[in-house]
Amino acid sequence: MSKFLSKIVTQYPELKYALLEAQTFDPQYFGFPEVYYKIMETDSVRVNSFRDSFLKYKNFKNKVVCEVGVGTLALSRFFLPHVKKAYLIESNPKLIKFIQKELKKNGWEKKVVFIAADAMTVQLPEKVDFIIGENMSIFCANEHQVQIFQHLRQFLKPKGKLIPEKIINLVQLGKATFSKNIKHYPIMFSRHLPTVMTIQKEVNTIDLYKTKDKPVAKTVRVKTLLSGKVNCVYLNSWVQCVEGVNFTGTDSLMPPTIVKLKKAVNVVAGETIQLKVKFSYGTSLDEALFWIEQ
Ligand SMILES: C[S@@+](CC[C@H](N)C(=O)[O-])C[C@H]1O[C@@H](n2cnc3c(N)ncnc32)[C@H](O)[C@@H]1O
Numbered sequence: 001m002s003k004f005l006s007k008i009v010t011q012y013p014e015l016k017y018a019l020l021e022a023q024t025f026d027p028q029y030f031g032f033p034e035v036y037y038k039i040m041e042t043d044s045v046r047v048n049s050f051r052d053s054f055l056k057y058k059n060f061k062n063k064v065v066c067e068v069g070v071g072t073l074a075l076s077r078f079f080l081p082h083v084k085k086a087y088l089i090e091s092n093p094k095l096i097k098f099i100q101k102e103l104k105k106n107g108w109e110k111k112v113v114f115i116a117a118d119a120m121t122v123q124l125p126e127k128v129d130f131i132i133g134e135n136m137s138i139f140c141a142n143e144h145q146v147q148i149f150q151h152l153r154q155f156l157k158p159k160g161k162l163i164p165e166k167i168i169n170l171v172q173l174g175k176a177t178f179s180k181n182i183k184h185y186p187i188m189f190s191r192h193l194p195t196v197m198t199i200q201k202e203v204n205t206i207d208l209y210k211t212k213d214k215p216v217a218k219t220v221r222v223k224t225l226l227s228g229k230v231n232c233v234y235l236n237s238w239v240q241c242v243e244g245v246n247f248t249g250t251d252s253l254m255p256p257t258i259v260k261l262k263k264a265v266n267v268v269a270g271e272t273i274q275l276k277v278k279f280s281y282g283t284s285l286d287e288a289l290f291w292i293e294q
Pocket of ligand 1: 031032040041068069070071072073074075089090091092117118119120134135136144148
């Protein structure tokens, strides 16, 4: 173990932006590189928050479900043995063969309609009891969770349920060191955390039953607890998968993320400052704007 650890320790500086690279859309892979699927599959905190949500609904026994962005079936395999019928959607062509093989191997292919397409163009032939989708990213700024659920919820039965249901976006201000050309990065090791100087405040809450895709523009009043120069925002997204089952971010999904402020500002402990926030869902955090109104 000590040898393994000392190897990682020497790599800390290189690993500062490794998650950013793994989680950035890569056209060469039609999405995420293979390593990111490994990061997601092996994260039991992420996977179990979905597994526990499915259990709350008795694994959808005899229900009709739709899962969007099934990836390597890391979540689907928990409910597929129990459902009556499943529509599984995935847009990454590199995964088609793998998914088809897995469905056949497990004897699920008869009750599954596999749709290899962009979820935002898909029309389902019937209404479903549940729509499940893990297409999230911090603040939903990079990924299309909001747009995908906005399109698919027309196919939800009146008493149908979404998983997840709600995403709460939170912000703090602090100071971090950015390399050249880096505007944001997710945290993998705590040494890359910013030095925070304010309390955490809610920016907005995404209700996946209702929220529509439109730009978010907010002013957030934040109290400073320490004095110093702030140059970044520290973002967290808390997810309610179902009521009582939550997920608040790990390295594999919605890792706490740092974004550069438009301009660094000196703050004094005890003052309340006005943080301006502007971003659009499913674009890029690099396009998001955070600045302090002076
Ligand atoms: C974050 S991964 C989650 C994979 C899997 N559900 C899991 O939890 O391990 C999101 C998946 O959704 C797929 N995806 C993203 N946008 C999509 C879209 N518009 N339509 C269909 N699939 C999409 C990606 O290719 C990727 O495989």
